[in-house]
Amino acid sequence: MERTFLAIKPDGVQRGLVGNIISRLEAKGFQLVGLKMLQVSRELAEQHYAEHKEKPFFGGLVDFITSSPVVAMVWEGKEVISTARKMIGSTNPLSADNGTIRGDFGIEIGRNIIHGSDAPDTATREIALWFSDAELASWKSTT
Ligand code: CMP
Numbered sequence: 294m295e296r297t298f299l300a301i302k303p304d305g306v307q308r309g310l311v312g313n314i315i316s317r318l319e320a321k322g323f324q325l326v327g328l329k330m331l332q333v334s335r336e337l338a339e340q341h342y343a344e345h346k347e348k349p350f351f352g353g354l355v356d357f358i359t360s361s362p363v364v365a366m367v368w369e370g371k372e373v374i375s376t377a378r379k380m381i382g383s384t385n386p387l388s389a390d391n392g393t394i395r396g397d398f399g400i401e402i403g404r405n406i407i408h409g410s411d412a413p414d415t416a417t418r419e420i421a422l423w424f425s426d427a428e429l430a431s432w433k434s435t436t
Pocket of ligand 1: 403404
């Protein structure tokens, strides 16, 4: 079954959006298979955002993501990578549709609440970067 990596950024945690975001994904029908809150190291942030290394906003992005705790998650389900991206909305919250997480809660591109893997290869890389195998659980509902 497909898996994706999502991280609620410091602004999402500080604004009390963790429960709302998890509820949206659960209500959609996806399964939470990994969850932890952590203070992100500069090393992890730089590895995670390696593709943006040459961008002018890279330093500020790393400063921000390491400034205060993040909630890292792995979600599982049918087409979860593309569907979670749709639920998250466009990178710039001002362009994100109403009903998406960024569209409902944000106005700043540098404070866009949540990160989500954009493709299968990225999801595989990001899950392995943020979680060990022992931190991930496969489970089936018995209720
Ligand atoms: P994310 O989905 O985590 O992936 C890369 C992040 O870089 C993105 O969300 C934004 O938070 C950030 N980002 C992208 N473009 C800009 C920009 N022009 N200025 C500041 N931050 C940006």
